[in-house]
Amino acid sequence: MGKSLFQKVWDSHTVGTLADGRTQLFIGTHLIHEVTSPQAFGMLRDLGLQVKYPQRTFATVDHIVPTINQDAPQDPLAAEMMQALRKNCDDFGVTYFDLSSGKQGIVHVVGPEQGITQPGTTIACGDSHTATHGAFGAIAFGIGTTQVRDVLATQTMALEPLKVRRIEVNGQLHPGVYAKDVILHIIRLLGAKGGIGYAYEYAGDLFDRMSMEERMTVCNMSIEGGARCGYVNPDAKTVAYLSGRPYVDMDNFEATAARWLSFASDADAHYDDIVRIDAAGIEPTVTWGISPDHGVAISENIPDPANAVTEIEKQSIEEALAYMKIPAGTPIKGVKIDVAFLGSCTNGRFSDFQEAAKYLKGRKVAAGVHAIAVPGSQIVAIQCEKAGLDQIFRDAGFEWRAAGCSMCLAMNPDKLVGDQLCASSSNRNFKGRQGSSTGRTVLMSPVMVVAAAIEGCLADARQVFGLVP
Amino acid sequence: MALEQIKQVSGRGVFVPGADIDTDRIIPARFMKCVTFDGLGEYAFYDVRFDPQGNPTTHPLNDPRFAGAGILIAGSNFGCGSSREHAPQSLKKYGFNAVIAESFAEIFNGNCTTLAMPCVVASVADVSALRAAVEADPQMQITINLETLRISTSAGHDIAVTMPESARDALTAGRWDPIQELLDNNDRIEERARALGYVSH
Numbered sequence: 130m131g132k133s134l135f136q137k138v139w140d141s142h143t144v145g146t147l148a149d150g151r152t153q154l155f156i157g158t159h160l161i162h163e164v165t166s167p168q169a170f171g172m173l174r175d176l177g178l179q180v181k182y183p184q185r186t187f188a189t190v191d192h193i194v195p196t197i198n199q200d201a202p203q204d205p206l207a208a209e210m211m212q213a214l215r216k217n218c219d220d221f222g223v224t225y226f227d228l229s230s231g232k233q234g235i236v237h238v239v240g241p242e243q244g245i246t247q248p249g250t251t252i253a254c255g256d257s258h259t260a261t262h263g264a265f266g267a268i269a270f271g272i273g274t275t276q277v278r279d280v281l282a283t284q285t286m287a288l289e290p291l292k293v294r295r296i297e298v299n300g301q302l303h304p305g306v307y308a309k310d311v312i313l314h315i316i317r318l319l320g321a322k323g324g325i326g327y328a329y330e331y332a333g334d335l336f337d338r339m340s341m342e343e344r345m346t347v348c349n350m351s352i353e354g355g356a357r358c359g360y361v362n363p364d365a366k367t368v369a370y371l372s373g374r375p376y377v378d379m380d381n382f383e384a385t386a387a388r389w390l391s392f393a394s395d396a397d398a399h400y401d402d403i404v405r406i407d408a409a410g411i412e413p414t415v416t417w418g419i420s421p422d423h424g425v426a427i428s429e430n431i432p433d434p435a436n437a438v439t440e441i442e443k444q445s446i447e448e449a450l451a452y453m454k455i456p457a458g459t460p461i462k463g464v465k466i467d468v469a470f471l472g473s474c475t476n477g478r479f480s481d482f483q484e485a486a487k488y489l490k491g492r493k494v495a496a497g498v499h500a501i502a503v504p505g506s507q508i509v510a511i512q513c514e515k516a517g518l519d520q521i522f523r524d525a526g527f528e529w530r531a532a533g534c535s536m537c538l539a540m541n542p543d544k545l546v547g548d549q550l551c552a553s554s555s556n557r558n559f560k561g562r563q564g565s566s567t568g569r570t571v572l573m574s575p576v577m578v579v580a581a582a583i584e585g586c587l588a589d590a591r592q593v594f595g596l597v598p
Numbered sequence: 599m600a601l602e603q604i605k606q607v608s609g610r611g612v613f614v615p616g617a618d619i620d621t622d623r624i625i626p627a628r629f630m631k632c633v634t635f636d637g638l639g640e641y642a643f644y645d646v647r648f649d650p651q652g653n654p655t656t657h658p659l660n661d662p663r664f665a666g667a668g669i670l671i672a673g674s675n676f677g678c679g680s681s682r683e684h685a686p687q688s689l690k691k692y693g694f695n696a697v698i699a700e701s702f703a704e705i706f707n708g709n710c711t712t713l714a715m716p717c718v719v720a721s722v723a724d725v726s727a728l729r730a731a732v733e734a735d736p737q738m739q740i741t742i743n744l745e746t747l748r749i750s751t752s753a754g755h756d757i758a759v760t761m762p763e764s765a766r767d768a769l770t771a772g773r774w775d776p777i778q779e780l781l782d783n784n785d786r787i788e789e790r791a792r793a794l795g796y797v798s799h
């Protein structure tokens with residue numbers, strides 16, 4: 130029997146078995162940012178340790194950077210975190226894509242952009258959306274700060290092996306249905322806990338046709354489905370995307386590409402579970418509640434606790450609806466929004482802004498809606514600006530901001546106020562996620578964010594933009 | 599580095615209601631603006647303990663009957679969401695030494711183990727029995743025995759729990775922080791790095 134990509138990468142990176150039975154896994158690439166690394170460097174100093182492979186460690190600043198005047202945070206705590214990262218990178222010899230580098234951005238946008246993210250490697254980052262890098266056929270783990278210390282000090286960490294679930298999606302998506310809808314649909318089907326103990330392999334002809342950006346959107350939200358990581362097997366698109374990027378060794382590229390491709394799952398690979406989904410059955414999907422698996426198609430109604438099957442389900446729907454302040458059993462379409470946020474590591478890449486701008490062009494954000502567009506990196510910002518997209522956003526009434534995580538988690542000044550409801554292209558709709566303890570988040574694709582911004586309420590982009598379903 | 603062997607944890611319990619309690623709920627992101635973990639304890643569950651005006655809510659952690667409780671009791675998928683270690687750190691600094699839940703999110707569970715804070719899984723029925731018992735008598739003593747994987751209480755409960763064997767072993771054998779063992783394998787790490795080819799030294 131053949132091996133899955135997960136198994137191949139795991140086996141080739143195994144250092145040994147630890148006394149507690151866990152595997153000591155070599156981490157090929159370590160990405161760090163300002164929020165989860167300072168304490169880890171503190172622990173390293175306390176133990177008198179160095180960074181084992183500083184050349185395999187890359188830093189950027191993303192969570193706390195202001196998106197207006199990036200380098201001048203008004204918040205002294207944010208400034209302290211930025212200084213701490215600078216000092217830690219200098220002291221330990223780590224490459225730092227800082228604000229003046231022209232390469233700064235959300236760590237999960239920067240890694241692929243620089244060609245640091247490569248197939249057949251292991252990647253770790255003190256950030257749960259590290260799964261994004263799986264789009265390249267890497268096994269990428271989000272880790273805690275003590276593990277960040279372990280990886281800094283030893284370039285390894287202790288891990289339990291995972292099971293592998295192949296999620297096969299075949300068929301054509303209807304117009305107006307995007308990668309974001311695919312992953313929201315998968316999470317809705319399998320649940321927010323459905324992936325616990327698993328790595329997700331996304332396969333089938335839909336993923337074969339997807340661009341690298343789309344694959345990143347899907348892999349990004351593996352964690353919202355409970356999976357520890359998610360990946361797409363590397364193919365010619367993966368190789369083409371990486372060719373010529375700064376951290377890709379172009380001497381001997383053919384051999385490198387062949388090695389990358391050799392990690393793809395064998396045709397007779399063993400899977401612990403297989404799920405099959407028809408792409409044509411996926412509609413534009415939005416969340417209605419406070420967990421990423423609270424999803425509905427835009428044409429559907431908000432769930433009614435009266436129809437719940439179990440008492441637990443009933444309570445969970447009631448809790449979510451009470452928080453969201455939306456009525457049970459009524460259409461999700463038409464729910465009024467206050468804020469539209471386009472950005473994040475899920476949907477903050479050039480192609481996201483390009484697709485959104487295509488429909489936004491010549492239209493206006495509804496009165497009373499505060500709309501912001503936040504590129505995922507400085508490079509994305511420049512690409513968009515060169516293509517004139519920033520002007521399309523500005524003309525429509527969006528604020529065009531500088532790169533960072535921004536309102537995805539609101540550690541910078543971009544926050545919801547009170548119980549504002551935000552149409553958001555980000556990945557989490559937890560209570561309080563966007564900076565106000567009563568703020569409300571509805572997750573959706575970038576084009577659906579634009580449709581909601583224009584209409585002032587949750588809207589079906591296919592109707593707003595005349596796409597035939 | 600000799601680490602404490604954690605074979606059992608005892609204390610009074612407090613039940614925090616709700617399924618899918620995510621790490622944003624345990625420690626809201628705005629409190630992560632820090633370069634050390636010190637002082638995070640006071641912000642544990644902040645946004646459910648205080649209303650937007652800063653007034654205390656009826657959350658169990660504000661209930662004086664549960665002051666000093668060292669064992670957190672929770673529902674399913676506890677600790678889902680972000681990988682922030684700030685979440686278990688804030689619980690630990692708040693004074694919790696163990697968590698009993700119907701199920702845990704994996705990254706959170708691993709982070710807790712590394713902080714020597716056991717996470718044990720009990721059945722839905724047992725969690726609700728424990729909840730009822732601590733609410734009836736907040737002074738009830740709970741003991742989690744990691745060697746037998748059973749919970750006993752001063753009210754006479756005897757409950758089976760589960761946890762990943764690797765976590766149980768790590769805690770009871772005093773190797774919950776793997777750093778020394780990882781460092782000891784330095785030669786094998788370098789050998790692996792060379793074999794991988796893409797890690798130039």
Ligand code: SF4
Binds near residue numbers: 191192235258475538
């Ligand atoms: S954009 Fe959001 S999810 Fe992504 S790394 Fe930043 S805060 Fe995390």
